Amino acid sequence: MAITYTEHLQIPxxxxxxxxxxxxINEGFDKTEAGILAAYRGSAAYNFLGNSNFExxxxxxxxxxxxxxxxxxxxxxxxxxxxxxxLAKGIRIxxxxxxxxxxxxxxATQDYTPVFDALAGEPVTLxxxxxxxxxxxxxxxxxxxxxxxxxxxxxxxxxVIARKSIENGKTGIIVAxxxxxxxxxxxxxxxxxxxxxxxxxxxxxIEWMALYKGTYTxxxxxxxxxxxxxxxxxxxxRFYFRTIGxxxxxxxxxxxxxxxxxxxxxxxxxxxxxxxxxxxTCHNNGNNITAxxxxxxxxxxASIRLNLTSDAAFTRYTPLAGYASAEFGxxxxx
Amino acid sequence: xxHEKFSVYIKTDNQGRIIGVNSDAFLSSLxxxxxxxxxxxxxxxxxxxxxxGNLMDENGVYRYELKNGKIKERTKKxxxxxVQEQPKQPTDRERIExxxxxxxxxxxxxxxxxxKFGLK
Numbered sequence: 001m002a003i004t005y006t007e008h009l010q011i012p013x014x015x016x017x018x019x020x021x022x023x024x025i026n027e028g029f030d031k032t033e034a035g036i037l038a039a040y041r042g043s044a045a046y047n048f049l050g051n052s053n054f055e056x057x058x059x060x061x062x063x064x065x066x067x068x069x070x071x072x073x074x075x076x077x078x079x080x081x082x083x084x085x086x087l088a089k090g091i092r093i094x095x096x097x098x099x100x101x102x103x104x105x106x107x108a109t110q111d112y113t114p115v116f117d118a119l120a121g122e123p124v125t126l127x128x129x130x131x132x133x134x135x136x137x138x139x140x141x142x143x144x145x146x147x148x149x150x151x152x153x154x155x156x157x158x159x160v161i162a163r164k165s166i167e168n169g170k171t172g173i174i175v176a177x178x179x180x181x182x183x184x185x186x187x188x189x190x191x192x193x194x195x196x197x198x199x200x201x202x203x204x205x206i207e208w209m210a211l212y213k214g215t216y217t218x219x220x221x222x223x224x225x226x227x228x229x230x231x232x233x234x235x236x237x238r239f240y241f242r243t244i245g246x247x248x249x250x251x252x253x254x255x256x257x258x259x260x261x262x263x264x265x266x267x268x269x270x271x272x273x274x275x276x277x278x279x280x281t282c283h284n285n286g287n288n289i290t291a292x293x294x295x296x297x298x299x300x301x302a303s304i305r306l307n308l309t310s311d312a313a314f315t316r317y318t319p320l321a322g323y324a325s326a327e328f329g330x331x332x333x334x
Numbered sequence: 335x336x337h338e339k340f341s342v343y344i345k346t347d348n349q350g351r352i353i354g355v356n357s358d359a360f361l362s363s364l365x366x367x368x369x370x371x372x373x374x375x376x377x378x379x380x381x382x383x384x385x386x387g388n389l390m391d392e393n394g395v396y397r398y399e400l401k402n403g404k405i406k407e408r409t410k411k412x413x414x415x416x417v418q419e420q421p422k423q424p425t426d427r428e429r430i431e432x433x434x435x436x437x438x439x440x441x442x443x444x445x446x447x448x449x450k451f452g453l454k
Contacts, residue, residue, distance in 0.1 A: 111376045187374045256394020269376045270383035272360050295354065295390070296383035307390050309353075331360070332380060 009035045037219055045222040048115050048211040049073075049105055049191060050235050053226050054091045058242040058329070062086055069333055072236035074103045077194075090131060090207035098199045104192030106334035107211070112268060113184050121182040123215045126162050126191055127175045129207040129224065133168065137200035141166040141193065143176045145211070148187040161189070168196075173218045188334065238268045239333050245324030247303070251284060251314035257291070259322045260303045267332040270299045275328035280308055282322040285315035291322070304330055340378040342385050343367035344400065351396040352389060352405065357381040370405065393417050 003024065004013045011031045012024050056072040063085040064070035067078050071091065076084045079099030085092050095101050108116035126145045135141060142165055146158040162178030180189075191211055195204065208224055216222070226232070247261035259280065273296060280291040291308040298305045308322070345354035345367050354367075357379055361367060376384050386405070390396050395416040399408050424432070 109375060252392045253394045256390065256392070269380055272357065272380045272382040274360050276356065276360055276362055293353065297388045298383070307388070307394070309390075309394060332376075334379075 011035070045212045045214065047224075047227070048107065048119065048213070049209055050239070051232055052210055052224075053089070053208040054086065054206075055226070055229060056232050056236045057086060058236065058240055060242070069240070069331075070103070072240055073105050073333075075106070075333075077102045077104070082195075087205060090129075090205060092132075092203050092205045093193075093195060094203040095135065095137075095195050095200045100194050100197045102192055102194035103206070104190050104194075105209075107189045107191055108184065109188035109334050110184065112334060116180070116184050116189055119180040119211075119213055120184070121180060122213050123177065123179050124162065125175050125177050125210075125212045125214060125216045125221065126164075127173060127210045127212070127216070127218075127221055127224075128193060129173050129209075130166070130171045130204060131207045132203070132205040133166075133171050134202035135168045135195060135200060135204055136202050137168060137196035138198045139196035139200075140168065141195050141204065143174055144190075144192050144194065145176060145178055146190045146192065147181055148190065158190075168202075173221060175216060175218050175221060177215050234265050237263070237265050239331075241267065241271070241330045242327060243324075243330065244327050245278070245280065245306075245322070247306075247322055249305075249308075249320050249322065251316055251318050251320055253316055254312040254314050255310055257282065257284070257308040257310070257314050257320050257322075258297070259294075259306045259308055259320065260300075261306065261330075262303050263299075263330065264302065266302060267299060267304075267330065268334075269332045270296060271304065271330035271332040272296065273328055274331045275326065278324045278326050278328050280306065280322050280324055282308065282310075282314075282320050284313075284320040285318045287313065287315075289313045339372045339374055340381070341369050341372040342378055342381040343369050344405070346400050347396075350399045350401060351408070352386070352398040352400060353396060355381050355385050355389065368400070370400075 003015055005011060009031055012028050015021055015024055050073040051071060054071045054074065058072055063083050064076050065078055065083045067076065070076040070084055077100060079101055080096030082096035082101035083094050084103060093101050093103065126143060128143050142163060144160060145162040147161050148158045161180060162176035164174055164176035166174055193206060210224060212222060241263050243261060245261050247259045249257055249259040251257040280294050282289045282291055289310055291310055293309045294306045296304065297307045341358040343356055343358065343361060343364065344352050347353050359379055372378060386398055391413065395413045397408055398405055
């Protein structure tokens with residue numbers, strides 16, 4: 001009897017004339033598994049990481065070589081000369097002479113819990129796609145999801161939610177599975193990729209990272225789908241916004257004025273000015289005045305108000321325009 | 335990776351009024367700044383706008399001072415005294431009256447000269 005197949009996935013149907021056709025049975029299993037995997041991968045899941053493909057870079061450097069914020073939402077740890085640079089797709093971490101380098105994103109803290117609240121108590125998968133890996137060291141890299149609670153289960157005072165060791169040279173999609181704690185009682189949650197802590201050479205290229213709700217393997221992981229540049233940019237600008245600080249306001253007294261600087265989206269928290277060397281130049285009542293000082297006062301909707309001071313140079317109850325001496329960032333980073 | 339604490343610093347003028355608040359995350363130099371607290375979270379990390387809130391009122395008068403090592407809200411009397419100290423700008427009416435007086439004075443001098451020379 002001729003073998004028949006299902007309509008869509010071409011899975012072979014049972015042959016009643018040959019009950020123990022092993023090859024046919026196994027072909028059925030293989031095609032069924034392939035069909036299930038295709039169904040998993042075809043559906044995109046929500047990625048709880050921001051700027052997951054490192055495209056947003058308001059700070060504007062092509063390479064970062066010191067510990068601190070780099071590409072939006074991602075903090076870079078540099079040890080002994082390590083650098084992180086932008087590639088056409090993703091980033092490259094080049095290690096220093098020794099010590100851990102890495103990129104990490106703070107997902108939630110006590111002040112900011114929306115991401116944590118959506119995942120509290122749930123199984124989660126942290127994933128990474130490594131497109132190239134020339135690291136050479138006696139230890140491995142690590143993909144971690146950490147819960148910083150001040151205890152000493154980790155050297156940095158963190159509990160491991162999910163962890164996967166990454167061998168030198170390994171590429172492709174790698175996942176770490178775990179379960180998010182049920183309550184936020186700790187200092188914060190961090191997702192990170194770290195290079196070995198021993199003497200190390202080489203580099204690792206990361207195309208994207210993702211945090212999904214659910215337990216997945218590298219084979220069943222939902223298809224990676226970036227959120228779109230505009231959406232990513234606006235989400236990042238809730239945490240960091242680069243500006244020349246141009247705005248308008250008014251003088252409340254001869255020595256005091258208010259300057260309102262527009263922002264594209266209300267930020268996560270009242271931000272800090274990240275450059276303490278800037279000055280504010282004001283145009284008021286036909287005069288060009290350099291404010292003697294400024295302080296961040298409030299955030300009202302889509303603007304940040306700075307309070308300005310001067311040596312009695314303002315004209316009371318008159319309008320004012322102002323701008324900063326250099327570009328700076330409003331930072332509400334975690 | 336590290337999950338560091340942030341330190342909060344304040345700057346005071348020569349009368350102890352707090353004229354600046356910042357965290358060590360954003361200070362390039364600590365000269366002239368006094369550490370007052372440390373911790374996790376926005377209050378410490380983004381101390382500029384979150385530790386004390388608005389540093390001055392609508393008149394540009396500072397609301398806080400450092401006294402005996404502690405931050406204290408200034409009293410209404412202390413703040414009103416600062417307003418009194420601020421140089422006042424003349425109003426438009428005051429400016430016009432002053433111009434009128436000056437013009438009247440000039441007019442008297444001119445009339446006197448004219449009379450002296452028999453021109454009036």
